Amino acid sequence: MTDRIRVMIVDDHPVWRDGVKGDLESSGVADVVAQASDGGEAVERALEEMPEVVLMDLQLPTVSGVDATRRILEEMPHAKVLILSASAEEADVLEAVKSGASGYLLKSATSEELADAVRRTRAGDAVFTPSLAGLVLDEFRRVARGSEGEPDLTARENEVLKLVAKGYTYKEIGERLFISTKTVQNHVHNILAKLQLHKRYELMRYAIQKGLDRSPE
Amino acid sequence: MALFPYPVVDLQDRSEVTEPERLRVTLARGVLLFRWAMVAFMTAVAATGEPFRRPMLAWTSIGVAAAWTTVLTVQGHRWQTSYMLVDFAVCAWLLVASGVVVPVESVVSGRPFFAQGYPVSAAVMWGVARGPGSGLAAGAALSLFLIAVRPLNGVSLDELEARQVATLAGAVLNYIVAAGAVGLVARLLVESAEAVDAANRAAVVERERAARLAERERIGRQIHDSVLQSLALIHKRGRELMRAGRIAPERVAELAEIAGAQEAELRGLILREPEESPTGSASLRAALEQTARAVDGVAVTVSSVGPVWLDRACVEEIAAATRQALDNVVEHAAARSATIFAEEEDGIVSITVRDDGRGFAYDEDHLRAAGKAGMLKSMKGRIEDLGGTMSVSSGPGRGTEIEFRLETEPHRTQEPA
Numbered sequence: 001m002t003d004r005i006r007v008m009i010v011d012d013h014p015v016w017r018d019g020v021k022g023d024l025e026s027s028g029v030a031d032v033v034a035q036a037s038d039g040g041e042a043v044e045r046a047l048e049e050m051p052e053v054v055l056m057d058l059q060l061p062t063v064s065g066v067d068a069t070r071r072i073l074e075e076m077p078h079a080k081v082l083i084l085s086a087s088a089e090e091a092d093v094l095e096a097v098k099s100g101a102s103g104y105l106l107k108s109a110t111s112e113e114l115a116d117a118v119r120r121t122r123a124g125d126a127v128f129t130p131s132l133a134g135l136v137l138d139e140f141r142r143v144a145r146g147s148e149g150e151p152d153l154t155a156r157e158n159e160v161l162k163l164v165a166k167g168y169t170y171k172e173i174g175e176r177l178f179i180s181t182k183t184v185q186n187h188v189h190n191i192l193a194k195l196q197l198h199k200r201y202e203l204m205r206y207a208i209q210k211g212l213d214r215s216p217e
Numbered sequence: 218m219a220l221f222p223y224p225v226v227d228l229q230d231r232s233e234v235t236e237p238e239r240l241r242v243t244l245a246r247g248v249l250l251f252r253w254a255m256v257a258f259m260t261a262v263a264a265t266g267e268p269f270r271r272p273m274l275a276w277t278s279i280g281v282a283a284a285w286t287t288v289l290t291v292q293g294h295r296w297q298t299s300y301m302l303v304d305f306a307v308c309a310w311l312l313v314a315s316g317v318v319v320p321v322e323s324v325v326s327g328r329p330f331f332a333q334g335y336p337v338s339a340a341v342m343w344g345v346a347r348g349p350g351s352g353l354a355a356g357a358a359l360s361l362f363l364i365a366v367r368p369l370n371g372v373s374l375d376e377l378e379a380r381q382v383a384t385l386a387g388a389v390l391n392y393i394v395a396a397g398a399v400g401l402v403a404r405l406l407v408e409s410a411e412a413v414d415a416a417n418r419a420a421v422v423e424r425e426r427a428a429r430l431a432e433r434e435r436i437g438r439q440i441h442d443s444v445l446q447s448l449a450l451i452h453k454r455g456r457e458l459m460r461a462g463r464i465a466p467e468r469v470a471e472l473a474e475i476a477g478a479q480e481a482e483l484r485g486l487i488l489r490e491p492e493e494s495p496t497g498s499a500s501l502r503a504a505l506e507q508t509a510r511a512v513d514g515v516a517v518t519v520s521s522v523g524p525v526w527l528d529r530a531c532v533e534e535i536a537a538a539t540r541q542a543l544d545n546v547v548e549h550a551a552a553r554s555a556t557i558f559a560e561e562e563d564g565i566v567s568i569t570v571r572d573d574g575r576g577f578a579y580d581e582d583h584l585r586a587a588g589k590a591g592m593l594k595s596m597k598g599r600i601e602d603l604g605g606t607m608s609v610s611s612g613p614g615r616g617t618e619i620e621f622r623l624e625t626e627p628h629r630t631q632e633p634a
Binding site (some may be wrong): 013014016019129130131132133134137138141162166167168172 | 453454457458468471519521522523556558562569573616618
C-alpha cells in the first residue's frame with residue numbers, strides 16, 4: 001500500500017477529475033494527492049504536495065497546460081508530467097512534450113490503459129501514442145529540412161519511432177529489431193530528449209532574432 | 218460647345234462589355250472603314266472632276282462628312298437615337314448636296330455620283346442598332362432624298378428615260394436592301410452572341426456553385442470531426458454518471474457545461490481559416506481519419522506524418538482500400554486495436570494498416586485456393602491501378618501489417634496544376 005504512486009490531476013472539469021481519481025484509486029496503482037483546475041493553481045499545489053506524476057490537461061483557463069508543465073518541471077525536475085488530452089490539440093501536445101512532458105494519452109483511453117500509463121510514466125518510460133509518434137516524426141523532418149546543426153534522429157531512432165507510429169508496443173518493436181525492450185525505451189527516451197533540445201534551439205533562435213542575446217548599449 | 222453631350226461609355230473596356238455589344242462595335246468599325254473610303258472618293262471627285270457649280274458648298278460638305286467620320290472614329294459609334302439622327306442628317310445632307318453642287322443634269326449623265334456610297338452607312342447603322350425593320354425604314358427614308366436629288370439637279374422626274382429610272386430604282390433598292398440585310402445579319406449575330414453570353418454566365422454560376430459546395434463539404438467534414446469527438450466525450454461521462462448510481466443535479470449541470478465548451482470550440486472551428494490545400498488535392502490524413510471513424514468493432518488510431526497532400530481521386534482510392542483492410546481486421550483478426558500510419562518520404566507515400574490480432578500465414582496461392590483471396594485481391598487491385606504495390610506481413614499470433622506504397626508524381630508535390 002505504501003508503494004502507491006502520488007498523482008496530481010489538473011483539469012478544469014470536476015467531473016473528469018472525479019472520474020480519473022476513482023479509476024486510479026480503485027485500480028490500486030495510485031493515490032490522488034492533489035487536484036487543480038488551472039495551470040497557476042497546479043504549480044502551487046504541486047509544490048505543496050510533491051506528486052510523482054502530474055496528469056495534465058492542456059486547455060486550462062488563464063495559465064495553459066503547456067506553461068504549467070514547463071514551470072512544474074523547472075521547480076521539480078524529478079516529477080513526471082503525463083498529458084491527458086482530447087485529440088484536437090495536437091500542436092499543443094507536441095509543444096507540451098517539447099517542454100518536458102514525458103508522454104501523452106488520449107482522454108478516451110480506458111481505465112486500465114490510464115493506470116498502466118501512470119505506472120510507466122513514474123518508471124521513467126515515455127508514454128507515446130501512435131499519433132504522437134507521427135507528430136514527432138513530422139517535427140523532426142521539418143527541422144531537418146529547415147536548418148543545420150540541430151539534433152537529428154539516428155537511423156535506428158527513426159526506425160523505432162516509425163514502428164511506434166504504426167502501433168507497435170515497445171516489446172513488439174524489440175522483438176522485430178532484435179533488441180531488448182529496455183533498449184527500445186532508451187531510444188524513445190533519447191528521441192524525446194532531442195525534441196526538448198529543439199525547444200531550446202527554438203528559444204535561442206528567437207532570442208538571437210530579437211537581439212535579446214546582446215547586452216544593451 | 219458640347220456637340221455630343223452623351224454619357225461616354227468606354228466600349229474599349231472589354232471586361233464590362235457584353236458579347237452582343239462587342240459585336241455591334243465590330244460591325245460599326247467595318248462601316249467606319251467604308252465611310253473613310255467614301256470620304257476619300259468624294260475628295261478625289263472634287264479635286265479632279267469637272268468644276269462644280271458651288272465649289273465652296275462641295276468642300277464644306279466634304280468637310281462635314283470628314284468631321285463627322287472623325288468624331289465616330291475617335292468616340293466610337295453610339296446607339297442613342299439622337300446620335301443616330303445626327304448621322305442620318307449628315308447622310309441626307311450629302312445626298313442633297315450631291316444634287317446642288319454638280320453641274321445641272323450631271324446626276325443622270327453617267328458621271329460619278331458626288332456623295333457616292335457614304336449615305337448608305339446611316340441606313341446600315343440603323344439596321345445594326347435596331348434590327349432589319351429599322352434598317353429598311355431608314356433605307357427607304359434616305360431613298361426619298363436620293364430621288365429628290367434629281368429635281369435639285371434640274372432633272373424633272375417626269376422626263377427620266379427608262380434606263381435612268383432603272384438606275385434610280387436600282388440605287389433605291391440598294392439602300393433599302395443593304396440596310397435590311399445588314400440589320401438581319403446583325404440581329405442573327407447578336408442573338409447568337411447573347412446565347413454565348415448566357416452560356417458563359419451559366420458556366421460562371423456553375424463554377425461558383427461547385428466551389429461553394431466544395432467549401433461546404435470541407436467545413437462539414439471538420440464539424441463532423443469535432444461533433445463526433447464531443448459526443449464521444451459526453452457519452453463517456455454520461456455513462457460514468459449513470460454507473461455512479463445516484464445522479465446529483467450539479468453533475469448534470471457540469472455535463473451540460475462540457476457540451477457548452479465543445480460548442481464554443483466548434484464555433485471557433487467554423488470561423489477558422491481553412492487549411493491551405495494545393496488545388497485539386499486532398500489531405501490523406503483527413504481522409505484516413507474519416508475512414509477510421511466509420512469503422513465499427515475495433516479501435517482505430519490514425520498516425521500521419523503531416524497532412525500528405527495527394528490528388529483527390531488518389532486519396533479516395535487509398536481510403537477505400539484502407540477501409541477494406543480495416544473491414545478485414547474486424548471480420549477476421551479478432552484484434553483489439555488497429556493503427557493506420559501514413560507518410561510521404563523521398564517521393565514515396567506509404568500507408569500501413571496494422572492490427573494486434575491473431576494474424577495468419579499469408580500465402581496468396583493458398584488463400585486463392587480457399588476462396589478467401591477476394592478482399593485482398595480487390596485491395597491490391599485498387600492500389601496497383603494507382604501504380605502502387607501492396608505487401609502483407611503477418612504470422613500466427615503476430616498481428617497483421619498491410620502496407621501500400623505509391624510513388625508520388627513530381628507535379629503533385631511541387632506545383633499543383
